Amino acid sequence: MDLYRENILDHYKHPRNFGHLDGANVVSEEVNMSCGDKIRIEILLDDKMIKDIRFSGEGCAINQASASMLTEKVKDMSSDEIMKLELKDVEHLLGTTLTPSRVKCALLPLEAIQKAIQS
Amino acid sequence: MFDPKTIQKDFPQLKRKINGKRIVYLDSTATSLKPQSVIDKENEYYTKYTANVFRGIYATSEEATAAYEGSRELTATFIGATSSDEIVFTRNTSESINLVAYSFMFNEFASGDEVVTTVMEHHSNFVPWQQLGGERGIGVRVWGLDEGGLLNLADLNQLVTRKTRLVAVTAVSNVLGTVNPITEIVRTVKRLNPSCLVLVDAAQAVPHMPVNIGDWGADFVAFSSHKMLGPTGVGVLWGKRELLEDMKPFNYGGEMIAEVHIDRTVFKPAPHKFEAGTPHIAGVIGLGAAINYLTTLGMENVRKHEKELVEYAMEKLNSIEGLSYLGPNDSSIRGGVFACTLKGAHPHDVAQVLNEDNIFIRAGNHCAQPLHEHLGVVSTARASFYIYTTKEDIDALVEGIQKVKRLFS
Numbered sequence: 001m002d003l004y005r006e007n008i009l010d011h012y013k014h015p016r017n018f019g020h021l022d023g024a025n026v027v028s029e030e031v032n033m034s035c036g037d038k039i040r041i042e043i044l045l046d047d048k049m050i051k052d053i054r055f056s057g058e059g060c061a062i063n064q065a066s067a068s069m070l071t072e073k074v075k076d077m078s079s080d081e082i083m084k085l086e087l088k089d090v091e092h093l094l095g096t097t098l099t100p101s102r103v104k105c106a107l108l109p110l111e112a113i114q115k116a117i118q119s
Numbered sequence: 120m121f122d123p124k125t126i127q128k129d130f131p132q133l134k135r136k137i138n139g140k141r142i143v144y145l146d147s148t149a150t151s152l153k154p155q156s157v158i159d160k161e162n163e164y165y166t167k168y169t170a171n172v173f174r175g176i177y178a179t180s181e182e183a184t185a186a187y188e189g190s191r192e193l194t195a196t197f198i199g200a201t202s203s204d205e206i207v208f209t210r211n212t213s214e215s216i217n218l219v220a221y222s223f224m225f226n227e228f229a230s231g232d233e234v235v236t237t238v239m240e241h242h243s244n245f246v247p248w249q250q251l252g253g254e255r256g257i258g259v260r261v262w263g264l265d266e267g268g269l270l271n272l273a274d275l276n277q278l279v280t281r282k283t284r285l286v287a288v289t290a291v292s293n294v295l296g297t298v299n300p301i302t303e304i305v306r307t308v309k310r311l312n313p314s315c316l317v318l319v320d321a322a323q324a325v326p327h328m329p330v331n332i333g334d335w336g337a338d339f340v341a342f343s344s345h346k347m348l349g350p351t352g353v354g355v356l357w358g359k360r361e362l363l364e365d366m367k368p369f370n371y372g373g374e375m376i377a378e379v380h381i382d383r384t385v386f387k388p389a390p391h392k393f394e395a396g397t398p399h400i401a402g403v404i405g406l407g408a409a410i411n412y413l414t415t416l417g418m419e420n421v422r423k424h425e426k427e428l429v430e431y432a433m434e435k436l437n438s439i440e441g442l443s444y445l446g447p448n449d450s451s452i453r454g455g456v457f458a459c460t461l462k463g464a465h466p467h468d469v470a471q472v473l474n475e476d477n478i479f480i481r482a483g484n485h486c487a488q489p490l491h492e493h494l495g496v497v498s499t500a501r502a503s504f505y506i507y508t509t510k511e512d513i514d515a516l517v518e519g520i521q522k523v524k525r526l527f528s
Contacts, residue, residue, distance in 0.1 A: 003471060004526055013527075035467050035483055036497030058497070060465035061527075105467065 003096055004061065012061040017071035021054040028116035029057075030108050037063045037105060041112040048079040050117070055109065062094070062102050067109035069093040079117045085110055121416050123424065123509045129154040129412075130507055143478040143515045148293050148323060148456045148485075148503035150345045153409075160408035161350055164401040172400055173374060173391075187400055190407030191390070197410045198340065199331035200357055207356040207363070207390040208403050212322040213243040215341035215356035216287070218369040218393060219318055220247040226367050228284050230256030235278050236287040237262040237270060238493045239295060242486040244287050244320040244341075262288070263493065268447065270299055272307050279311040286317045290324035294487045294501065295446030296429070296456040298328075305336040316362075322346055326505070327425055327454055329418040338362055349409035350402040356393070363389035370395035421506055425455040428504045428513065432457055435517045442520060445494065455504030458485065461520065464527045466500035472526060473519040480516070 024042035031038050037059035044052040053075060055067045073093060074082050090106050091097055098106055127133045130152045135142055144152060170180035172187045188203070195203040209215045228234075234248045238261050252259040260278050265271040270288070279286065286308050291298050305317045318339040324330055325340075326347035332340060339362070344353035358366075368375060368386055372395035378385040386392040413421065429450040436444055441462035447453050461469055470482035480502045484491045491497065502516055 002475075004468075009526065033488070035465075036491075058465075060467035060471075062467070063465075102467075102471070 005095060008061060008065040008094060011065035011068040015064055015068040017054050017068065019054050019056060021052055026116045026119055028112050028119060030112040030115065032104055032108055035060065035105065037108055039067055039109055039112050041109070041116045043116050045117060050074050050077055050082070059108070060105050062098070063105040063108055066090055066094060066106045070109050070113060074113060082117060083114060120420055120423065121506070123507055127507045129156070131155055131158070133507060137477050140477045143512045145478060145480045145502040145504065145508070145512065145516060147505035148501065149481055150351065151326065151348050151505055152507065153350070154348055154412055156412055157348055157350065157405045157408045161401045161405035164404050171397055183400060186404045186407070190403045193407045193410045194355055197414065198325060198357060199333050202360060204390055205357050205360050205363065207358065207393045208398055209354035209356055210352055211354040212320060212341045212343045215354045216244055216318065216320065217247050218356055219339050220251050221369050222366040223285065224251040224255055224257060228255070228257050231282065232284045233258040233260055233280070233282045234285045234287065235260045235262055235283055237289065238264060239270070239292045239297065239490050240287070240289050240487065241293050241320060241322070242488070244289060245489060248287055268295065269297060270304070272303060275307050275311060279308055279315060281312060283312055283315045286315060287320070288317070289320040291327065291454045292446065293323050293456065294458045294485050294490055294499070296453045297446055298452045298454055301335045301337065309336070323454060328422040332357060344402060344406040344409065347409055348412055349406035352399045353402040353406050360389070368392045368395065372396045374398070416506065424506060425504055426450045428455050428508055428510070429453050431510050432513050435513055439517065439520055441524065445496070445499065455508070456501060457503070458499035458501040460496060460499055461523060464523050466498045468527070469500040469520070469523050472523045476515070476519055478515055478519045
């Protein structure tokens with residue numbers, strides 16, 4: 001399995017929407033203690049729509065690429081639509097299927113985004 | 120001296136190919152591979168003399184009992200115990216430590232007493248003390264590392280007081296590889312407080328080097344079968360006979376009793392009073408075969424082989440730019456385990472890329488999160504060696520790391 005395809009490495013090395021968001025009104029943080037992945041999500045939510053989003057933290061390539069791709073995808077999406085996203089959507093973005101040991105890495109950013117908009 | 124390439128032939132898993140490529144198994148610190156003789160011995164119990172132990176007055180039960188107790192004798196001899204009555208079979212190292220922790224924390228130690236453990240422990244020798252101690256008002260003090268990354272004997276002067284009832288320390292770190300000076304540690308503890316007990320987690324020591332209980336002078340020693348070529352599901356607790364005799368059982372039930380009446384029960388003497396229920400008979404018998412295998416090689420030779428690998432690995436790994444590993448740079452106090460960080464690549468990714476070439480290493484905090492926090496490292500990629508590890512395996516590891524670097528540069 002060639003997990004480290006070009007687009008994953010590209011998002012890992014050049015993450016989109018990385019950093020902090022001035023004026024963010026919802027924030028969440030998630031940690032995966034077993035491997036040390038950490039993510040912080042900052043969102044500007046307006047009328048249940050994601051107007052802007054940033055992420056920060058550290059993690060493996062799958063984790064960081066997933067965060068980078070997801071932040072691109074969820075911009076201008078509604079909360080209801082985002083709450084419906086699941087593993088297969090993340091795998092679709094990454095362009096690969098994941099083994100059970102890597103599912104957690106890929107899902108952590110989605111969990112953080114969903115937690116933030118529910119808060 | 121043995122040749123690891125010849126040894127490899129005894130391990131059926133190493134004959135396996137995945138995607139047409141051989142397996143480079145570098146995770147023996149987590150669990151070792153099993154030689155055919157151990158697999159056959161375990162199978163022998165299931166095919167020839169399956170019966171419960173200590174019960175039947177019939178041939179196969181007597182065979183099973185003799186084989187089960189024979190493993191206890193082999194285990195005792197292997198670690199230099201004076202009697203097989205000092206060998207208790209458990210499920211694993213964690214259970215061996217829990218047995219001691221429960222027995223003393225609930226019956227002997229009182230609020231205000233203290234236990235000392237170290238920051239380099241595996242969770243199995245950390246969490247039982249932290250949790251049971253916390254519940255019962257027993258303080259847990261943590262022995263940290265000095266500037267050189269070692270346990271400093273001088274620190275014991277502050278840590279061990281009249282209140283200290285037990286010191287729990289590992290013989291070899293499963294992350295740093297550090298071989299701790301157990302004999303000196305025990306001597307220092309006993310000088311500071313003669314009634315203080317010492318428990319040694321020997322899970323990474325007994326499989327890899329000669330261990331003589333008498334030389335250490337500790338009160339309890341715990342280790343696991345599955346890290347020393349034996350089956351999973353079997354652990355060992357060695358304890359001083361007089362201590363085991365006085366300790367209350369940890370589990371209650373079948374096998375461990377002498378008499379049961381409506382209103383009272385008389386337990387068997389140690390070690391059987393600690394082995395409630397039908398034990399892992401096949402596993403214990405398999406452990407006996409593992410000990411025979413290691414004894415034939417000679418534990419001095421096992422250590423010598425690993426020391427050579429450590430020296431070879433240090434030289435190779437030190438030449439990789441951006442890579443660093445934890446633990447001492449001295450093969451005389453280092454076992455065959457290298458927990459590494461690589462600049463620009465997360466340990467998960469390192470392990471995943473190596474997996475593409477069937478090079479199996481572990482990524483994470485290796486059940487030693489307090490140590491990783493202490494060192495300020497979130498996680499590491501760990502490669503570890505055993506008797507079947509060759510220099511070619513280390514070369515494959517180095518090549519794999521170069522591949523990771525190319526991918527992530």
